[in-house]
Amino acid sequence: MFDYLTACLAGHAVFRGDEGFGPVLDVGDGHTLWFEQRGQGRDALVLHGGPGSGCVPGHYDLFDLSRYRVTLLDQRGCGRSRPWAGHDLAALEFNTTAHLIDDIERLRNHLSVDRWVIFGGSWGTTLAMAYAQAHPGRVSAMILAGVATTAPRDLQWLYGDIGNVFPEAYADFADHVPVDADPVHTPDRIAAYAALLRDPATAQAAADAWCAWEVGIFGGDIDRPGSRFADPAFRLGFARVVTHYFAHGAWLAPDALLQKVGRIAHIPCHMIHSRFDPSCPLRAAWMLNAAWPAARLQILDGTTHSALEAEMTTAIRAATDQMLLVG
Structure with a gap:
């Protein structure tokens, strides 16, 4: 489940853990996380796919940086965060969904953000929903592209x-x-x-x-x-x-995100999913949308999955613009 595939295939920059660092946040357990911010305005956080892919500069193109302050975060073990799984198996220790949720909260406090718009792509949609269900008061709106629940099916x-x-x-x-x-x-x-x-x-x-x-x-x-x-x-x-x-x-119970969607039923959410996405069946997004009163599901006609493919990027950019009006 990968929001980065177009970035990979089109030759976007590769961040594999041995480049120079920007800002980092020590989250304990031997992990330091890379993050970066650009723009000004409403706070937004990007949760990348994989898990394990890391962010790419193209993620900024999903937002109007004159109206959003966008934070990119490389999750534990990947991108420019350390340790990096390509070099060190210690990157897999203390590395679970619960750890990632705690990391997001630690980063939010570090940046003095009250609430933020969460964008997630592919695996990032799973993490976005899991975080929002744990901390619903800290999420003002959500945009989920290539929706994945990581359920057994x-x-x-x-x-x-x-x-x-x-x-x-x-x-x-x-x-x-x-x-x-x-x-x-x-x-x-x-x-x-x-x-x-x-x-x-x-x-x-x-x-x-x-x-x-x-x-x-x-x-x-x-x-x-x-x-x-x-x-x-x-x-x-x-x-x-x-x-x-x-x-x-x-580390999620089967269908946990769907069963707990009531915790975030009030949060505006724009889901974008391709009908013939080979990676993630449309069914998951459809079921979530049916149980989420504040959600809207936009179905694209094609096999697009990556947030960085043209059709998906256009839809996401329209959604992030629209979310400036809510929340």
Whole structure:
């Protein structure tokens, strides 16, 4: 589930954890988080996809920076936050959804923000909803693109059922699980990948296979020059974080976000989702919209998933402009 795919394929800047730092926030547990702000006006926070992708400069283009002060945050273990999973397995320690929610609150207090508009893309929509349900008084509005709840059925779709549409790529993806893992049981496959990615002898091959699948369902190629995935170290860091989260179901009870949507029923939310998104079925957004009185669901006709693809970017920018009028 990835809001960064277009950035990867179009050659946006790669931030893999070994570049120079901007501002950082020490959140304890050995983790320091990179963040950055641009613009002026209403406070907004970007929650990137993956999990494990990190932010890219193109995320600023989703907002009118003359009217928004936008904060980008690289979540634990990825981007310019340290430790970085591509170098250090310690990046996976003290790294759960609950930790990320606490990090957002720590950052909000650090920046003296009362309430902010939350934008989430793909996995970032899961994190955005989880944060808002934990701290509803700190969220004035939400924009969610490529909606993902990280429920078991959604993981089954992405790492199992959609293989019926891409059998060639799926055969390669499945070949990398250990022979003692059930080849049709998706949770076992994800856990098997997570184990391979922790072993230095098998980690890079597993990362390559995992990322080839993720990109393949969008018609991409990990070897395309200029993409994030062309960097083996990025593939390793990303795959370690995403399998770490998904092997644990993101530490969320099944359908927890849907069951607790009443906590955020009053928060204005604009959801944007493509009808034929191969990564995240429309069903999740549809179910949330039906249970969320203040939400609106905009359905795009196509396979777009990334927030940085043209059609999605246009829709998101219109939504962020509109949210200036509410909350």
